[in-house]
Each structure stands twice: as structure tokens, then as C-alpha cells.
Amino acid sequence: MSAATSLPLRDVHLPPIPSWWPLPLGWWLVLAALALVVLLAWAWRAHRRRQRRRWLRLFDTTVDAAQHGTAQVAAMAELLRRAARRRQPGAELLQGQAWLEFLDAPGSRAFSDGDGRLLLDGGYRRSLDAADVQRVRDLARARFLELISRRGR
Known part of the structure; x- marks a missing residue:
């Protein structure tokens, strides 16, 4: 017998699989960045909701x-002209049918042909008539919010 065959050799033992916990530093940074993005998105939405409530108020x-x-x-006409100026400079100067067509939302003719x-x-x-004023108010309120909340689109 040779010396190589008489040595007591054991099988190769692999190290244990790394555990999921504690997370490595890179994963902590990814989670922190994700949490920051979620927090900023939530803050932006809260800001937009408050701004929308202020405009409606x-x-x-x-x-x-x-x-x-x-x-x-x-008063409604004045507010709509202010919102139109913010949306598109010079739009507040439109008169008559051109003004009503500007106020029409895409796909709608509620201002130019309706109430x-x-x-x-x-x-x-x-x-x-109070009912006519209320219908125009509902229409103008919705369009005011659309015009003032979307800048330059």
C-alpha cells in the first residue's frame, strides 16, 4: 500500500448557505430608497388634494x-377667465363662441351648445332661473378645476 491511499480523507464540506437575515448593506439602501419614493409620492398626492380643496373653496x-x-x-365667468389665463396665456381675451369652444372639455360641447x-x-x-344658475355652476366648477390644475398641457 502506498501512502496516498492510506490517508484518511473526508468528503468536501460546503459552507452553510447565507441567511436572509440580516440583510446586506445594499439591500438596506434599496429599501431606504423605495421608502423615500413612497413617502414622496404620498406627500405629493396629499399636496395636490389640499391644493384642489383650496381651489374649490x-x-x-x-x-x-x-x-x-x-x-x-x-363671478363664474371671471373665475373661468382667470383659470384660462393660467392654462394658456391670452385665452382670457377670447370672446363669444370662441370663448365657449375653449371652455369645452375635449369631447364635450357643454359650453358651446349646452347650459x-x-x-x-x-x-x-x-x-x-335658479336651476339654470345651478347647472352652470356645476359645469363651471368642474371646468375651473380642470383648467387651473393642469398647467401648460
């Missing part, structure tokens, strides 16, 4: 401050 208080229907329609036509001359009439 501005619209409601301005229109409610007007005493009668014609003054309310005039929104009251914005053209409703502020100059002697009296208005």
Missing part, C-alpha cells in the same frame, strides 16, 4: 359671495 366662496343669480354667473352658453350673457340679464 375659492370657487365656492367667490360665487356664494355674489348675492343673486346674475352676479353669480358673472354653458349662459356665461355669455347671463351676467347682464335682469333675472335668471
Whole structure:
């Protein structure tokens, strides 16, 4: 017998598989970055909700401050012109049918062919039906929010 065959050799033993815990530093950095992104997204959404509530409160208080229907329609028209100026400079200068077509949301003709036509001359009439004013108010409130919340799109 030779010396090589008489040695007591054992089988190769592999090291244990690394455990999942504790996480390596790289995974902690990835988790921290993910948590930061989630926190920033949540903060941005909360900011947008607060801003939306402020704009709706501005619209409601301005229109409610007007005493009668014609003054309310005039206030709505003024607010829509302010929002239009913010959205597209020069849009507040549009008149008549061009103004109503600008106010129409894509795929809708609610201002140029519907209840929104009251914005053209409703502020100059002697009296208005309260139901007509409310329909225009709902329409104008939604469009005001769309115009003021999307800048330059």
C-alpha cells in the first residue's frame, strides 16, 4: 500500500448557505430608497388634494359671495377667465363662441351648445332661473378645476 491511499480523507464540506437575515448593506439602501419614493409620492398626492380643496373653496366662496343669480354667473365667468389665463396665456381675451369652444372639455360641447352658453350673457340679464344658475355652476366648477390644475398641457 502506498501512502496516498492510506490517508484518511473526508468528503468536501460546503459552507452553510447565507441567511436572509440580516440583510446586506445594499439591500438596506434599496429599501431606504423605495421608502423615500413612497413617502414622496404620498406627500405629493396629499399636496395636490389640499391644493384642489383650496381651489374649490375659492370657487365656492367667490360665487356664494355674489348675492343673486346674475352676479353669480358673472363671478363664474371671471373665475373661468382667470383659470384660462393660467392654462394658456391670452385665452382670457377670447370672446363669444370662441370663448365657449375653449371652455369645452375635449369631447364635450357643454359650453358651446349646452347650459354653458349662459356665461355669455347671463351676467347682464335682469333675472335668471335658479336651476339654470345651478347647472352652470356645476359645469363651471368642474371646468375651473380642470383648467387651473393642469398647467401648460
